[in-house]
Amino acid sequence: MTRSDRSPHGGDLPSGVARIAVDLLGGDGAPAVVVDGALRACSADPDLQLVLVGPQAAADEVIGALAVADRERVSVIVVESHIGMADAPLRNIRRETTVRAAAEAVYAGRAHGMVSAGSSGAAVAASAHVLGRLRGVRRPALAAALPTPHGPVLLVDVGVTLDATMLELVQHAVLGAAYAVAALKIQKPRVGLLSIGSEPGKGDRLRRAVSIALSDIPLPTGGRYVGLVEGHDVPQGGPADVVVTDGFTGNVLLKGIEGALRGTRGHEAAAVLLGVVGDVVVCHGSAAGADIADGITLAARLHRDRIIPAVAGLADDLLTELSSAGGLTIRDALGERS
Amino acid sequence: MTRSDRSPHGGDLPSGVARIAVDLLGGDGAPAVVVDGALRACSADPDLQLVLVGPQAAADEVIGALAVADRERVSVIVVESHIGMADAPLRNIRRETTVRAAAEAVYAGRAHGMVSAGSSGAAVAASAHVLGRLRGVRRPALAAALPTPHGPVLLVDVGVTLDATMLELVQHAVLGAAYAVAALKIQKPRVGLLSIGSEPGKGDRLRRAVSIALSDIPLPTGGRYVGLVEGHDVPQGGPADVVVTDGFTGNVLLKGIEGALRGTRGHEAAAVLLGVVGDVVVCHGSAAGADIADGITLAARLHRDRIIPAVAGLADDLLTELSSAGGLTIRDALGERS
Structure with missing residues (x-):
């Protein structure tokens, strides 16, 4: 070098x-x-x-x-x-x-x-x-902001947590809410959990457990958990400003939406890494020159607006607290309420 | 009554x-x-x-x-x-x-x-x-055919198998291939497994195990496994005629694509149940009158063309064989090759 x-x-x-x-x-x-x-x-x-x-x-x-x-x-x-x-x-x-x-x-x-x-x-x-990771963060998350008719929707995670745990998804909800405040200027962000129906209890075991956990914890700056949202709520917007999911589902959904919209309107090809001590932007492997330029512009904005330090400041206490309560398992969460 | x-x-x-x-x-x-x-x-x-x-x-x-x-x-x-x-x-x-x-x-x-x-x-x-279920079938699957610029893509499953096992996904690949032959008139259907990248080994533990298993088994009427596909390959088509995934991811992806396309073009709102002995069509909860009519028309077509019996005939031997080999676990599949 x-x-x-x-x-x-x-x-x-x-x-x-x-x-x-x-x-x-x-x-x-x-x-x-x-x-x-x-x-x-x-x-x-x-x-x-x-x-x-x-x-x-x-x-x-x-x-x-x-x-x-x-x-x-x-x-x-x-x-x-x-x-x-x-x-x-x-x-x-x-x-x-x-x-x-x-x-x-x-x-x-x-x-x-x-x-x-x-x-x-x-x-x-x-x-x-x-x-290095932010204190208490088990795994970072990639967050992509999608334009919708109801304003931006932040989808977290779009590719990191492939075999996600309950703790990881809850921490990503905290990080996503903090990013929505610091970068998207959304006060009291509404956080939804992606599932296959909006009624309470819909979804697989992981979703049911995470939904119970999210109902119990505070979110940064008055953000609130609004319950389960569905696939169409990401491109359409409406019920939630931040949509939390595992990295497998988020990646598939993001690429599916982009594939559906190809040729009809622009899409967001850059994602911000949350939970790491630094300004990191990841673009699609299939990014064109304009997408790379968008990614560079986003990284410059992260720095100039001191967004990642603001996210860390908003999320720090909660992340640490959640990490020390990390022994809670899906079985515990579901068992307590069933 | x-x-x-x-x-x-x-x-x-x-x-x-x-x-x-x-x-x-x-x-x-x-x-x-x-x-x-x-x-x-x-x-x-x-x-x-x-x-x-x-x-x-x-x-x-x-x-x-x-x-x-x-x-x-x-x-x-x-x-x-x-x-x-x-x-x-x-x-x-x-x-x-x-x-x-x-x-x-x-x-x-x-x-x-x-x-x-x-x-x-x-x-x-x-x-x-x-x-009743078809012989050997652990769990049925909902299959939705989506129009794409490269012809229809059958997405299986879009809502049943929320905590999917390896065996279920492999069986759904067999059922999907059989349906592609019997209903979509695709000879030698190409079957892809939905993941977060197309390179071998991409994805979570379930996908890596299923991909290994699918590489080893025959599919009905000369269908073949073409490997991993991504979210955009469902609305865009191209690499695969049948895309297999768990019901959670499939449901989120289908609704995400529909949400992205809302107002730009029609979408398929009816899904066929595969693996059950009978002609069953499930429409979206948010279906409009025209969607319900499409669902009824699809059910009528299933009957008139004897599609579900044809699926059963094409898939029967394989499903039974897979079911009796059902002790194979993700750990086995990954351990054998790693």
């Missing part, structure tokens, strides 16, 4: 500047779409700086396309290998990969945040390992 | 006639939308006969709106109570409800098939209990 960056301390930068590490090798169309996305983002935001993480040749494509005066906005960390979609996510903890190097750039203060369109499992594993 | 039907034996009817039992009390808009749907279906299909199951007053609304000559096409089974969305599905096994009486009408040969827009769990429980 070559560290060619001239100002390693992000803290020295003026407050309007956002410096974002970009994984040049992440995504199906990498590096071409990432190069495209980086250029689009630079052109749209004069206070944006980029730390390009990947092969020198790809970084040179970005630099060569910029006006000479803008080239100072870009630095490069040369990494040749990345983690493929078919690799096990944990492989990048032992190997030098673009996504791990991007996380290390954030940890070292060389970048304020990072964006990858590679394997989301790899991005989550690398950033949780390098940056 | 009053049995006012004049010709109790469905077998005596000419082959073009289809006589369908309709649950007048099933669905959010019942009985009004069911009355509307019944009238639409009668008007569209002169060889359709209906057995209306519900309160006499609702049945009289249908009969009163028909031309005098058409009134002979309708018979009534008076049942006043139904199973609500918030009731436990098994309650209707011990109670006289519209959905159970509809299943009994099918069992007795008074109707060729049945349609309900009530609680799908209740419809499945009643029909599995009254009509």
Whole structure:
């Protein structure tokens, strides 16, 4: 890895500047779409700086396309290998990969945040390992904000917690509510649990237990649990501002909605990682240049508005409390009430 | 229950006639939308006969709106109570409800098939209990055919198997492939398993185990397992004709796609129950009159084309074989290969 960056301390930068590490090798169309996305983002935001993480040749494509005066906005960390979609996510903890190097750039203060369109499992594993998790958080969650006729709906989680536990879903409800307050400016967010019907008791064992648990706990800043919501409530909006589900269901639903809307209107292709100490944005593997640019813009906004620290501040006490009560099992929750 | 039907034996009817039992009390808009749907279906299909199951007053609304000559096409089974969305599905096994009486009408040969827009769990429980399951089938599955730019995609299951086992998903793959051949006229159907990425090994423990199992078993009439597919492959089509998933994920995905498409184009609101000995169609709780009519038309088609017996014939040997090998667990499947 070559560290060619001239100002390693992000803290020295003026407050309007956002410096974002970009994984040049992440995504199906990498590096071409990432190069495209980086250029689009630079052109749209004069206070944006980029730390390009990947092969020198790809970084040179970005630099060569910029006006000479803008080239100072870009630095490069040369990494040749990345983690493929078919690799096990944990492989990048032992190997030098673009996504791990991007996380290390954030940890070292060389970048304020990072964006990858590679394997989301790899991005989550690398950033949780390098940056650390918020106190009490068992597993981070990817949160995607979808536009709906009733305003944005935040879907949590869209790909991390594949065999989710009750504690993880409850913690993700807390993180999602905090993000809705801090980023979406929704006061007293309404939190729903995704299920197959809205009547109490609908759903599998996990949902029934989580619903009981969510009825009992406070949520940040007056947020409240509004009960079960259904698949159509995510694209249509209405009953809930935050919709909580396991990462398997959330990923399938998000891609299903995107597939249904393809060609009819834009969709949100970037998700924010909640529960990690740092600003991390994950784009779809199938992201186009404009989607990568959206992801970079989102990462810059996370930094400028200090959103992740605000989420941590809102959620900290609750997450810690929930974590220490983590012995509660689905069986306990269902048994107590049945 | 009053049995006012004049010709109790469905077998005596000419082959073009289809006589369908309709649950007048099933669905959010019942009985009004069911009355509307019944009238639409009668008007569209002169060889359709209906057995209306519900309160006499609702049945009289249908009969009163028909031309005098058409009134002979309708018979009534008076049942006043139904199973609500918030009731436990098994309650209707011990109670006289519209959905159970509809299943009994099918069992007795008074109707060729049945349609309900009530609680799908209740419809499945009643029909599995009254009509019986196909030999070897652990749990039935609801299958919905979605229109896509690449032809229909059959999504199985959309609401029954909430805490699905490996065996259930493998059996549903067999049933789905058989239905694709018998009803959708797809020779050598391509069967995909819904997951969060298309690369081998993506997904939760259940998906990884099921994918290994599906790679090893034959499917009816040259159908083949094509591996993992993603959420967007259901509304977009392409890689698979049949997409298998658990009932929780399938229900959320189906409703999410429908919610995304609302107002842009029509969607399929009726699902066929696979794995039960009889023609059973379940409509959305939120079905409109036109959706109920579609469901009745689908039930009539199941009967006229002898689709469910064809599914049984294609799947029977495999289902029995899988059932006797049912001791295989997820742990076994994953352990053998890891």
